[in-house]
Amino acid sequence: MAEVVLQNVMKTYGNLYAVNDVSLTVNDGEFVALVGPSGCGKTTTLNLIAGLLPMSGGDISIGNRVVNDLDPKDRDIAMVFQNYALYPNKTVYRNLAFPLQMRKLPKEEINRKVQDAAKLLDITHLLERKPRELSGGQQQRVALGRALVRDPAVFLMDEPLSNLDAKLRVQMRSEIKRFHHNLNATVVYVTHDQLEAVTMADKMAVMSGGLLQQYDTPANVFANPVNTFVASFVGSPAMSLIPLEAAGNALRSPEGWELPLSQLNARKAANSSTNKIVLGARHSTLKLHKAAVPGAVPGKIYTVEPTGDVTFAQVFINGAVVNISLDPTARIEPDETVWIEFDQERMHLFDAETTMALKAI
Ligand SMILES: Nc1ncnc2c1ncn2[C@@H]1O[C@H](COP(=O)(O)OP(=O)(O)O)[C@@H](O)[C@H]1O
Ligand SMILES: [Mg+2]
Incomplete structure (x- = not known):
């Protein structure tokens, strides 16, 4: 696992500052939520950490290594998206094994990693099914499993629960929290839902208009909001x-x-x-x-x-x-x-x- 450091990170589109001078440190093993209303720059920030977009300025390091010029595949990260992006024609087992086969790991090691991940996420009984034979929550667990088998330094998650119905969202919320607890993983988690951020994260980074408004524990943000935006955004x-x-x-x-x-x-x-x-x-x-x-x-x-x-x-x-x-x-x-x-x-x-x-x- 590893810490993630953003220093004066910028992303502009023409004269739009999608991410405007954001600096923050995610400590090793921490669960940090990037939270704010739609369009505030959460996904862009996450994609900059992942290396899916070029930065307009600033530095990003992962585990003491500046990754500004590294390809996504060399950053030692795994992403979980809102639309699970599972391979529809592969079984759950093959979905989990695929990223490892791409890395040409030995067959026994692949099998062990897939079985371990399946056990942790309680999907062992689903390994031979195809994604369409799974519920939304089960598909989301497979998507988590696919990130997990890669054993990355950092998990990056973009609104992974947004496609689920309200009840399942609450259930998966505790499962992801448990997932983090069991692995002691470094997680950067994007959500527009302040309640998800407050309930799941060690720290929350509240964004608005590309700017980082406040970065602190949910309890401190709740008790001492720095401005009227944060005050009215956090709490229900x-x-x-x-x-x-x-x-x-x-x-x-x-x-x-x-x-x-x-x-x-x-x-x-x-x-x-x-x-x-x-x-x-x-x-x-x-x-x-x-x-x-x-x-x-x-x-x-x-x-x-x-x-x-x-x-x-x-x-x-x-x-x-x-x-x-x-x-x-x-x-x-x-x-x-x-x-x-x-x-x-x-x-x-x-x-x-x-x-x-x-x-x-
Ligand atoms: N490829 C792009 N070209 C132009 N503007 C973009 C592009 N991607 C995102 N934006 C703009 O950047 C801002 C931040 O977007 P985004 O990071 O997706 O917000 P969030 O994930 O918080 O909803 C928005 O105003 C969005 O319209
Ligand atoms: Mg987004």
Whole structure:
């Protein structure tokens, strides 16, 4: 296994910066998710690591070796794609064995590697079947197996679960996680699904518009998003963002109310480049009151969505839609006026001008 280092990696198409100055290190044995909305540059980044595209600038090394000018086959990587790309006319066994036959390995060694991979992925009983005789999940496991038998330094996976139905996706999510755990493999995993990234990865690289926005553990990204993009992208339902104005030790709404700030939050607000502030809050940190209480701000219920364990409500506060989670026994109705209490310790303050999280220095 090996570490992967990207330094100032660029990929341009005309004047489009598909990947814009991305630097990050994937440590040996780490599972890193490249995550972001469609078109943000995830696949391009992965293909640059794989060597399937020429770079416009920067350096990539795999296991202490600069691979900028190496062909994909010489980079010691294996790829798993969304469309499994299995050979339809070959049995599962032959699909797994084929990359090894190409490398002219001895027959016994090929057989041992195929059997080991099949065992690890629990597909031994499928070895004599053709891909069309397999379910989507089984096909995806064969695709993983085909990467596995090559024993690469790094696994590169591009949305490998996107073609599966919701239930199977959740199941394969834990299987890929287990696969990584068992092998201690270095994995770079592309997904547009923040939940996949949060649940599977050791670290997540959040991208937007070709730029790396934040690179950290899911827990740190969730707790301390660096800007409003990351804040609203990671977490479900999304963090609510309310545009307000700093006014001394409070945030002021054009609707006429003020939200007093703790000392620490007031210091953050004072560091804003203008007095325009975006207040961020996750659904689970908010409290709903049926009557005015000190420090709570008024809002109007828009929708109420029971999900069984928890009920989500959307509340209009100062023109912004705010998500809040409630006990399923809560009795509230659309258009009801309610008061929302914020948790000073767990609220986020952003500079509306720069979109960056405000610091208390
Ligand atoms: N061959 C290409 N020619 C021109 N633009 C491209 C090409 N490939 C990708 N792009 C553009 O680069 C950006 C990033 O694409 P991609 O890496 O595929 O995004 P993602 O995988 O995050 O959805 C997009 O704007 C896409 O349209
Ligand atoms: Mg893609």
